[in-house]
Amino acid sequence: MFSEKVVNNLSKSSWIRAMFEEGAKLAQKYGAENVYDFSLGNPYAEPPEEVIESLKKHVLSDEKGLHRYMNNAGYQEVRERIAKSLQNESGIELSAANIVMTVGAAGGLNVTLKALLNPEDEVIVFAPYFVEYNFYADNHGGKTVVLPPDTSTFEPDLSALEERITKKTKVLIINTPNNPTGVIYTEKTLKEIAKIIERKEKEYDTTIFVISDQPYSEIRYDEVKLPSILSIFNNAIVVNSFSKSLGLAGERIGYIAASSRIKNIDVLMNALSFCNRTLGFVNAPGLFQKVVGDALTAKVDVEAYKKRRDFLYENLTRIGFECVKPQGAFYLFPKALIDDDVEFVKRAMKYNLLLVPGSGFGCPGYFRISYCVKFDRIKNSIPAFEKLAKEFK
Amino acid sequence: MFSEKVVNNLSKSSWIRAMFEEGAKLAQKYGAENVYDFSLGNPYAEPPEEVIESLKKHVLSDEKGLHRYMNNAGYQEVRERIAKSLQNESGIELSAANIVMTVGAAGGLNVTLKALLNPEDEVIVFAPYFVEYNFYADNHGGKTVVLPPDTSTFEPDLSALEERITKKTKVLIINTPNNPTGVIYTEKTLKEIAKIIERKEKEYDTTIFVISDQPYSEIRYDEVKLPSILSIFNNAIVVNSFSKSLGLAGERIGYIAASSRIKNIDVLMNALSFCNRTLGFVNAPGLFQKVVGDALTAKVDVEAYKKRRDFLYENLTRIGFECVKPQGAFYLFPKALIDDDVEFVKRAMKYNLLLVPGSGFGCPGYFRISYCVKFDRIKNSIPAFEKLAKEFK
Structure with a gap:
């Protein structure tokens, strides 16, 4: 039935x-x-206080049109702020055109996979991993390939990666700081991954996108830095959410940032907006777009x-x-x-x-x-x- | 690429x-x-004022946990209010268990189609229609079958419907008040449709779901009533949004209400929650769930x-x-x-x-x-x- x-x-x-x-x-x-x-x-x-203050500011204002549709990609000024912040962090030139506001990271991942995957394309993940990725890939015709864990450090297993990349590999999802281990992949590891990917892209004449699912990017201890995905990988797509960094899990607000180094990036950005619309998200919740734009530096x-x-x-x-x-x-x-x-x-x-x-x-x-x-x-x-x-x- | x-x-x-x-x-x-x-x-x-007042009330309160995850189907008390209101309107017994809060009607339609469709299942629509339905059905492996318009009245063409229902027909989408014509299908027409569907279900031994996409349900003129989909169709699923009735298009808030007369309704409700989660919506935006719950009778x-x-x-x-x-x-x-x-x-x-x-x-x-x-x-x-x-x- x-x-x-x-x-x-x-x-x-x-x-x-x-x-x-x-x-x-x-x-x-x-x-x-x-x-x-x-x-x-x-x-x-x-x-944090900045979120609460911003919420109050908008709700108490007599700002007209606060709750109307906007561009499917989201408010221009919010996307500009996010682009600028990522540019400062990565050294990669980014503008509002590289950003799509999304219904959290889960929404962002579905939109990104829909925009990228052709039937039977493979999506590689390192175990342990958030198993919902399986459903996300399957929703859009992809197949998840799970690489076994290295339980000594819970860092990615590089030789497994090298072995399992095929002509059908379209995406590698990385998740650092990692759910469930809390491990932050080192810059050295990520750069090794980038080398392997570049080698395999040449070997197969393909493009492999690295999607960095990083809702925990702001939750780090002992002054450990998060290596910049956008600077390390050529075909980098950052998917982030404010669920954890701003305590807004139930409000469903996040974004996709695709690197300006991706070939035909304009087509990709149009595809992401299209998928955001046609998967039924339409746009990320409007009020909370404004709020995270105001509170971008808070955590x-x-x-x-x-x-x-x-x-x-x-x-x-x-x-x-x-x-x-x-x-x-x-x-x-x-x-x-x-x-x-x-x-x-x-x-x-x-x-x-x-x-x-x-x-x-x-x-x-x-x-x-x-x-x-x-x-x-x-x-x-x-x-x-x-x-x-x-x-x- | x-x-x-x-x-x-x-x-x-x-x-x-x-x-x-x-x-x-x-x-x-x-x-x-x-x-x-x-x-x-x-x-x-x-x-309307009720929405603004409710927003202020919640944002100015020191209600804890206002922005956290809740059940994937949404807040129990909001779903109860919606169920009660639909029950009053239709005479069909409904409880919170029949409701899933969604990211607008576009989100609700994607969730519903994902939960219902098997590969190559057919989704019938009456032209003129909102063409995004094509993408929504295709997202989940379905095929849209468009019935030609009756341009004299813009009411559904019943003989075309009778002819085009096949063994693969899983869903009929109706949209009344209609976008783009503004026509409200008469009770007589809807009851005729119900008869045709029941006849065809018997003939093919299938179940055909009627999805009523009704974001304009509250925008009616000249005291024309909206016939109750839930009372007319056995396998009725109402998908609604507060985009138009409460002027909240950008906030992405709506719901799915599935009839308690559907066989194995418990399985369907679980499937709807599951699809809401795994398509990446996770849950409808939390704050606006509370707001529409408060302002349910406003328009x-x-x-x-x-x-x-x-x-x-x-x-x-x-x-x-x-x-x-x-x-x-x-x-x-x-x-x-x-x-x-x-x-x-x-x-x-x-x-x-x-x-x-x-x-x-x-x-x-x-x-x-x-x-x-x-x-x-x-x-x-x-x-x-x-x-x-x-x-x-």
């Missing part, structure tokens, strides 16, 4: 959302304060996230968990205490701990903790982690 | 948007007040639109244009003064009149006037229409 593919996918659907819903049930049963829900990347943090309290990372990392390693120390995002990705991560996560639920199995990120044997929650939840969860660890000793 | 299909579609792309952009150029050249841009359905009207000043309709209709018929008098929406769809509507629209541009050819709606020989503009523009345009008509006498 309905789409068979969609109905089949319902059962394979998001672990993260499944845990989120399980959490709601447990919270009802035991009280929210007794459930340690670490399942969803739904920041507890309120938007949520990263120190507060760092405090959470440090506390959790110290306690979990003390308890005996193995874990790469994250440099960004708000996730920890420790090794499960048994091989079967799904079973491990189920056993954790006994202690009201809601975790997401690594299998949900193409990386079995690990689990994700999303620590964008109130500090008390983290502090109070430590005895539960201790009991859980004891069970496997 | 890019998606071939998308690049090919760029050239066939929206007439409406093309005219909109042409209008911007002419406005720069001659001054906005001297260009009679009737191309886009971008309401001039500011949202823009319909009398102001009626004044425009009456003035334009009277003047154009006086000048000699043939036109069905619209009962809703904010469009007129007169007959062009030559067969070639594209040529006619080009000639109109000489008088700074921006119109959209009927070919852009699958109905050559006609043209669309979008009168959701300031009254002065309409008033001042009449001499231009007179000169244009003179040219063809």
Whole structure:
């Protein structure tokens, strides 16, 4: 009766959302304060003052036409500000013409893949990765090729990349700071990737686009810098969102920035606007375009996230968990205490701990903790982690 | 390099948007007040007071978590209010579980088609129609079947419908009040359609869904009622938006309401939520969900639109244009003064009149006037229409 593919996918659907819903049930049963829900990347943090002030300014003004359609790509002045900021960061010349405002990064990724993919084109991702990429690629006729994780560092496996690029490879998606590991890929690694891609583009006479999905770009610790994707890759497309950096996840606001170094960039920008329109986004929400334009240099309290990372990392390693120390995002990705991560996560639920199995990120044997929650939840969860660890000793 | 299909579609792309952009150029050249841009359905009207008050209330409150993710289907309390209102209107029992909040009607249509269509499934539409439906169906593997217009009344052609339903027909899209004609399909016509569909469902042992795309449902004149789609059709799915009724086109807020009479409705609702998420919408913009929930009974000043309709209709018929008098929406769809509507629209541009050819709606020989503009523009345009008509006498 309905789409068979969609109905089949319902059962394979998001672990993260499944845990989120399980959490709601447990919270009802035991009280929210007794459930340690670490399942969803739904920041507890309120938007920074600049966002709130901008919102008030626009809503209280008698600005006419604030809620009308604008160009499908978004407000010119907001796109100009974003272009200027990316240009300063990357040294690559960019203007408003290189930017399309989008319904978050998820919207931006769908629009970009639709504009790029021909049937059976391959989209390479490094595990562990955000598995929704599979659906996004499939929506537009693409096939996801998942490269196995290097669990020693969670950096991309370069030899795997070199081996798996084919004539059909159209896109490489990178996600740094990474969800679920919190790892920031080094400049050296990214430059190696660029070399491999350039070599393969020559070998096959193809163009391979690097899509950088970087909603966590502003959530970095220990003064680690984010290497500039736009300067490292020739065919770079940055997809970003203000969900995490400005605490606006529910408002669905982000952008696509495509490098001026891409050949026929005008055609690509038209294609992106067209896809933004015809996939049904039409344009990114208008009021919040203006707000992020005003608050472009603001960000949520990263120190507060760092405090959470440090506390959790110290306690979990003390308890005996193995874990790469994250440099960004708000996730920890420790090794499960048994091989079967799904079973491990189920056993954790006994202690009201809601975790997401690594299998949900193409990386079995690990689990994700999303620590964008109130500090008390983290502090109070430590005895539960201790009991859980004891069970496997 | 890019998606071939998308690049090919760029050239066939929206007439409406093309005219909109042409209008911007002419406005720069001659001054906005001297260009009679009737191309886009971008309401001039500011949202009603209830919307502005609700926006202020939420933005000035210290409501925590206002901008966070919520359930992919949207806020429970907003969905409940919409369900209750539709239940009152239709007599069909509905709850929050029947509603998914969406990124406008364009988003809602893409989500619905994705959830329903299997490869090569057919989507029937009555010309004249909003040609973006072609892209929406194609996005999800469907094929649009366009039934020719009955230009005497612009009501659906029932015998054409009866003939063209096949085993592959999955969806009929109806759009009433209609864009571009402003016609409201009568209850009698809709009930005839329902009979034909039920007969064909039995004949082929299939299920055919009626999607009612009804963003103009609240813009009606002369006390004409809108027949209730949910009560007339068994497999009814209403897709609506607040773009026109609350003047919120740029904010991208609407909903899907699927009838509780649909078999396996639970599976369908899960599929709709899943598609909302994986197509990259994730959820409808959060703040505006709350706002439309608060302002559900409000609407823009319909009398102001009626004044425009009456003035334009009277003047154009006086000048000699043939036109069905619209009962809703904010469009007129007169007959062009030559067969070639594209040529006619080009000639109109000489008088700074921006119109959209009927070919852009699958109905050559006609043209669309979008009168959701300031009254002065309409008033001042009449001499231009007179000169244009003179040219063809």
